[in-house]
Amino acid sequence: MNLLPKSSKEFSSAEYWETFFKKRGGSAFEWYGTYVDHCAVLHKYIKPKDKVLVVGCGNSELSEQMYDVGYQSITNIDISEVVINQMKERNAVRRPAMTFTKMDMMQMEFSDSQFQVVLDKGTLDAIMTDESDGTLRSVERMFAEIGRVLQVGGRFLCISLAQEHIAKKAVSHFSQEGWPVRVHAIEEQSEASRQFVMPVFTFVFTKFKKLPGAGQKILEMCAEEQEKPLRLESTEQLLESVKVRQQYALLRSHLTKGSSSGENVSLTFCDRESGKPRYTFYVVDQPSVKPTRTNNFAIFIVPQGRETEWIFGTDEGRKQLSKSAAFKRLLVVALHRDQLYQSMEAIQSELSGKVMELAPYGLPPDQQVPFLSVGGDIGVxxxxxxxxxxxxxxxxxxxxxxxxGNYxxxxxxxxxxxVVQSEGKLLHNASKTVSTQKKKKKDKRKGRSCLEAENNSSPKAGQAIDKSYLCCNHHRAMIAGLVLLSNKDGFLADAVISLLVVGLGGGSxxxxxxDFFSQSTIDAIEIDPEVLEVATRWFEFSQDDRIRVIVADGLHYIRTLADNGNGSYDVVMFDVDSKDITLGMSCPPPAFVDQAFLQKVRSLLAPQGLFILNLVCRDHALKEKVMAAIKSVFPLVYLQKIEGEVNEILYCQLSTxxxxxxxxxxxxxxxxxxDLKKPGRHWDQTYRLAEMLKKVTIV
Known part of the structure; x- marks a missing residue:
């Protein structure tokens, strides 16, 4: 039996609904869930003695079930005489005090201020099928009539799918009238609602007298029933909050019905109190894994501070992590700074409901889903x-x-x-970085927390940086490339060399x-004076007669130096990041590898000189373009790939x-x-230059 209308406009037609209910008979038709789905919110805003008007009642059982639990002053109206007669007959004996009347809610016959509550479940959605002038006039009449029959302090509860044009119209209208607006995202309870892809919302509009020069609009979102409402600044923010939940529902439906199919799917969940990001979920599927009862689904918690590591912080790394874990779906969870996490157990408890919403299709309801991590705690x-x-x-x-275990x-x-812009290893007692008062607060907790020290504090003696340790593998590779300056006796640490380093970071x-090349002189170019301040204050960077920092735009500085013919360096190093993360190349900015600019770089090099570039590019076509430009300027180019990272180091020379x-x-x-391992000098034994150079290739 086909009950669907030929066009959406028929939803607002009395003739369509007459035919609909004749064909359907007495079987209840529940738009947007049942009483079980909505009772928590309804009971919050409707008192048992309130006079309730249900507009567009249809043959829903909602009014009947409300009546049965104590709401016995309920008036129902609908434009369909067929359904009104059906409902009168169905309720005449069991619910004698409940009334059903054929009436157009755009021209209601009730007196002003007669009801404490007006309840609509799906009727506004049926009317506002478009934004034509005629439809908007009908909606305005509906809103005006609801406002007329409600008492001051009364509430209009509108249950809706909150399509963008509908939500915008309703929120804008009533907030401009001075009515507070609160939106509840309805949790699925009944089987009928769980079969519905889009989430259902209840809008609560409370009638206030419109006062001239009234203050800020009251706009609030309640994502879950036990939550404190989140106050929002504007209609746009409220509508965006609704839209985010709709997008999540669509994504969740997509994920539960199938695989992410190689898509990079991520979701961020915010803290209830502050609205700031608390968790980011990355969904990683392995279609090649055959599902069993034990390998269907797992959650991996990334310890605090380690989300920037390649294996956790990149799509490629997370795929490798998922492959190693051998689960059909792995949900990788990153913890955000500025958030307090008590313990791994507390995180698991907090996430247990949300993560199961992202479980793959067919997961048994009693399946125990493992939580995985590294190191056994939530990190520091x-x-x-x-x-x-x-x-x-x-x-x-x-x-x-x-x-x-180091800090x-x-x-x-x-x-x-x-992305970690700069990194330095703290010496062993450097972890003692919090004040006594804050240390005591931390010790009272079972887990580790994100603690913030005073903003005006300076590094203490116990916070020394281990300057002999290069944390970044790409820095190690850049140092290893200096061997290409070798003469027949090899390149030694006391060789006289001049270097131009573009990009300071922490200065490591x-x-x-x-420190290790005793006869070196270094010019470091840094565009951002704040970075120089950070390097000096927090990473123990200092200048002397062999190392100086020039605060300037590297592009302009190199062009000027090259055009004036005043510069000559044995080595030029580029370790400069791009601030535009949409380019597909995060290091360096594209202008630094433009062919004409590379010619300027070449002109600064001594005849036996060396250009070393840290390249981070995920766009294959862009990388090919960059490589072509480099090879057109430098006839000899070596490539050093960094294992487990996106970084690639290029060593470029002037002659084959x-x-x-x-x-x-x-x-x-x-x-x-x-030569670097001199007596009395600390040398990190994990840094092996020779081994690092094994995989260098000529391109």
């Missing part, structure tokens, strides 16, 4: 400082506990929270060169006569490594 993240750069935006300095200091720009790369074979590179690497 101590925010030491917050700042704002005019060039780079907001940033944080934070200390995190690494997998090896590391990070500089992170909040415009790209998955130029400082390492300064300098070409070195793999054996030559290994020998040169061993000579330099041995």
């Amino acid at each position: 993240r101590t925010v030491q400082y917050r700042g704002v750069s005019d060039i780079s935006g907001e940033y944080v300095i934070e200390d995190v506990k690494g997998e090896d 590391y200091r990070h500089l992170v720009f909040l415009s790209n929270v998955n 790369l130029p400082l390492f060169i300064h 006569d300098l070409k070195a074979g793999s054996k030559d590179l290994l020998e040169a690497g061993q000579i330099l490594e041995n």
